[in-house]
Amino acid sequence: MALPALPRRYHAASIWLVYALGLAPAAWSFYLGATGQLGGNAVESFEHLLGEWALRFLILTLAISPIRDLFRINWLRYRRALGLLAFWYVLMHFSTYVALDKRFALGVIAEDIVRRWFITIGMGALVALIPLALTSNAWSIRKLGPTWTRLHRLIYPIAALGALHACLSVKVIGPDLMVYAALIALLIGWRLVRPRYMERKRAMRLARG
Amino acid sequence: MPPYRPARIAGSEITPESSYFGRRDLLRLGAAGAVALATPGLALAATDLAAKPGGYGTDEQLTPEADVTGINNFYEFGTGKSDPAEKSGDFKPTPWTVKVDGMVAKPKTFDLDQLTALGLEERVYRMRCVEAWSMVIPWIGFPLAALLDRVEPLGSAKYVAFETVVRPEEMPGQRGLFQPLPWPYVEGLRLDEARHPLTLLAMGLYGKTLPNQNGAPIRLVTPWKYGFKGIKSIVRISLTETEPPSTWNKLAPSEYGFYANVNPEVDHPRWSQATENRIGGGGFFGSNDRPTLMFNGYGEEVASLYAGMDLKANF
Numbered sequence: 460m461a462l463p464a465l466p467r468r469y470h471a472a473s474i475w476l477v478y479a480l481g482l483a484p485a486a487w488s489f490y491l492g493a494t495g496q497l498g499g500n501a502v503e504s505f506e507h508l509l510g511e512w513a514l515r516f517l518i519l520t521l522a523i524s525p526i527r528d529l530f531r532i533n534w535l536r537y538r539r540a541l542g543l544l545a546f547w548y549v550l551m552h553f554s555t556y557v558a559l560d561k562r563f564a565l566g567v568i569a570e571d572i573v574r575r576w577f578i579t580i581g582m583g584a585l586v587a588l589i590p591l592a593l594t595s596n597a598w599s600i601r602k603l604g605p606t607w608t609r610l611h612r613l614i615y616p617i618a619a620l621g622a623l624h625a626c627l628s629v630k631v632i633g634p635d636l637m638v639y640a641a642l643i644a645l646l647i648g649w650r651l652v653r654p655r656y657m658e659r660k661r662a663m664r665l666a667r668g
Numbered sequence: 669m670p671p672y673r674p675a676r677i678a679g680s681e682i683t684p685e686s687s688y689f690g691r692r693d694l695l696r697l698g699a700a701g702a703v704a705l706a707t708p709g710l711a712l713a714a715t716d717l718a719a720k721p722g723g724y725g726t727d728e729q730l731t732p733e734a735d736v737t738g739i740n741n742f743y744e745f746g747t748g749k750s751d752p753a754e755k756s757g758d759f760k761p762t763p764w765t766v767k768v769d770g771m772v773a774k775p776k777t778f779d780l781d782q783l784t785a786l787g788l789e790e791r792v793y794r795m796r797c798v799e800a801w802s803m804v805i806p807w808i809g810f811p812l813a814a815l816l817d818r819v820e821p822l823g824s825a826k827y828v829a830f831e832t833v834v835r836p837e838e839m840p841g842q843r844g845l846f847q848p849l850p851w852p853y854v855e856g857l858r859l860d861e862a863r864h865p866l867t868l869l870a871m872g873l874y875g876k877t878l879p880n881q882n883g884a885p886i887r888l889v890t891p892w893k894y895g896f897k898g899i900k901s902i903v904r905i906s907l908t909e910t911e912p913p914s915t916w917n918k919l920a921p922s923e924y925g926f927y928a929n930v931n932p933e934v935d936h937p938r939w940s941q942a943t944e945n946r947i948g949g950g951g952f953f954g955s956n957d958r959p960t961l962m963f964n965g966y967g968e969e970v971a972s973l974y975a976g977m978d979l980k981a982n983f
Binding site for chain 1: 848
């Protein structure tokens with residue numbers, strides 16, 4: 460399976476398009492919330508929507524390299540944008556919790572982070588995302604070398620913690636959340652079997668000559 | 669020959685002036701109505717329900733009707749808050765019967781007319797969800813005690829068990845691969861809680877019959893307990909000697925107790941119960957946080973039911 464390649468001159472524009480489309484759900488629902496069209500529990504709806512999109516972007520970020528391995532479609536150029544979108548959504552999710560939900564009641568927030576497991580876990584994932592976001596640029600990749608690759612493996616525990624945070628925050632894990640959690644497990648699991656799969660693929664290619 | 673007396677016309681039977689003057693529109697609407705009836709998935713509008721004012725009220729602001737009927741937990745229709753409103757259109761709350769049996773002298777199956785005849789009144793109650801949000805709702809219903817009196821509980825009866833209808837063909841949450849809860853949804857009360865004057869069987873809200881998403885045609889309301897005790901679309905009420913099962917308690921006994929009394933001092937293991945988000949209106953500043961009250965503010969009425977009980981252990 461191969462897609463027609465996107466001409467190189469459109470690459471930069473297509474990446475900007477990913478950023479623009481990626482931020483659209485946040486912008487649109489902020490508009491709905493600010494104008495009273497997000498239902499009777501607008502803050503919570505907005506907070507959940509941001510968290511859900513963060514999970515979706517984490518999944519997309521993790522899906523880029525398996526898509527290349529399995530289908531030979533190279534979307535690597537979008538991975539930084541997707542990862543940064545995940546970070547921004549997590550940050551907006553947290554800001555909404557602090558500003559709109561808890562209205563800057565810092566004592567309550569601190570107590571939540573210490574005492575509520577699912578908030579502790581979510582906070583941990585946010586903190587771990589910060590160094591990744593800060594080093595998501597060409598200069599850092601050059602500067603850090605192999606360390607950069609090792610550092611960015613943090614995305615696996617971050618995604619797992621994100622899914623756990625979402626699952627622990629609800630009374631019952633609904634079908635959507637179940638799909639997200641399963642996808643994250645599958646995408647992390649793929650990394651475990653990937654070396655063997657790639658080796659076999661290489662061997663088969665060699666055998667075919 | 670006795671003098672002729674015209675039959676007394678109930679207030680509820682009098683056609684409102686607006687409908688009288690709109691009768692031609694009604695005829696025109698008839699055609700559209702026929703289409704609507706033939707279209708599955710379209711909820712039938714609730715009809716007006718007459719009730720006398722009850723003794724219970726609050727001067728707190730009512731939660732807008734759109735929120736009361738738009739934000740619901742009714743997993744039989746899906747786990748999302750808007751699922752019940754969006755996916756309950758196929759549900760048929762009439763005809764309906766409630767079977768009352770178990771340890772009673774006179775077991776009986778009631779139809780909706782017989783239930784309505786128990787005396788509907790309007791009561792404004794606070795509703796506190798275990799998920800830390802709350803509403804103020806004008807219910808229409810009758811005290812559960814009135815129903816229990818009709819069936820004469822035996823001296824050995826200690827508890828009341830409730831059961832929700834199971835209709836996978838009308839309730840999308842009860843079919844398919846993903847089943848969040850075991851069906852039927854069941855709940856229970858101690859007999860003295862069930863007989864408490866605050867305990868209501870509601871058949872309407874905001875002056876109308878219950879919308880499907882709120883538990884049509886009849887549901888339990890115990891305002892001093894978390895909302896999940898308020899079992900919806902009840903088909904059976906049984907008097908028992910031993911503590912009946914309660915769906916959430918069976919699913920996660922460390923998180924949901926049998927009593928489930930609103931208590932700001934006993935947190936849910938995963939979140940705080942000290943405050944609640946009072947839902948009201950759209951927008952980011954429509955709802956507001958407020959401290960949660962012991963027994964949801966009904967302590968004066970119900971605290972004596974639990975005298976001497978450790979409410980931290982019996983949460």
